[in-house]
Amino acid sequence: MSERIVVVGAALVDDGRLLAARRSAPVELAGRWELPGGKVEPGETADAALVRELREELGVDAEAGGRVPGEWPLKSPYVLHVWTARLRPGSAAPKPLQDHDELRWLGPGEIWDVDWLDQDVPAVRQTLAHLAPLGGPGTGEVPGA
Numbered sequence: 132m133s134e135r136i137v138v139v140g141a142a143l144v145d146d147g148r149l150l151a152a153r154r155s156a157p158v159e160l161a162g163r164w165e166l167p168g169g170k171v172e173p174g175e176t177a178d179a180a181l182v183r184e185l186r187e188e189l190g191v192d193a194e195a196g197g198r199v200p201g202e203w204p205l206k207s208p209y210v211l212h213v214w215t216a217r218l219r220p221g222s223a224a225p226k227p228l229q230d231h232d233e234l235r236w237l238g239p240g241e242i243w244d245v246d247w248l249d250q251d252v253p254a255v256r257q258t259l260a261h262l263a264p265l266g267g268p269g270t271g272e273v274p275g276a
């Protein structure tokens with residue numbers, strides 16, 4: 132059976148907006164937008180990995196909410212799981228410290244303004260369906276949906 136490594140992506144929501152992060156590396160992903168996060172380490176829970184990655188990459192103090200149902204294949208052996216997350220009171224604002232060179236908070240109607248990684252598009256679409264407050268008018272205009 133082939134090995135499968137989970138990458139957790141954060142649907143970090145604040146004030147009704149979703150955070151998108153533009154990758155700065157590796158070259159084949161640079162310039163495209165993703166949900167911040169990273170690989171779950173052996174022996175680590177997914178929600179702990181999410182909190183750790185958000186601290187390392189964005190300098191924030193976040194807490195995981197729940198998992199968005201679904202699993203999306205990335206480059207083998209990775210699969211993407213998405214968890215909702217929010218900033219804890221007193222957290223610093225996110226900054227692109229590692230892996231990213233730009234961040235954007237996307238409100239309803241702006242979700243598809245950024246060039247998401249192809250493999251993230253179905254995950255983002257499912258995340259929107261899961262996040263009722265972001266699922267208002269405007270978010271339904273999904274290219275190719």
Ligand SMILES: Nc1nc2c([nH]c(=O)n2[C@H]2C[C@H](O)[C@@H](COP(=O)(O)OP(=O)(O)OP(=O)(O)O)O2)c(=O)[nH]1
Pocket residue numbers: 138139140160165166167168169170171184205206209211230248250251
């Ligand atoms: N974090 C994240 N990674 C994604 C997404 N979509 C996608 O294809 N990936 C890929 C990029 C990488 O090949 C892999 C995760 O790598 P990463 O660089 O974010 O993970 P990491 O911080 O644990 O990596 P490392 O540098 O410590 O090895 O998954 C996404 O939405 N979020």
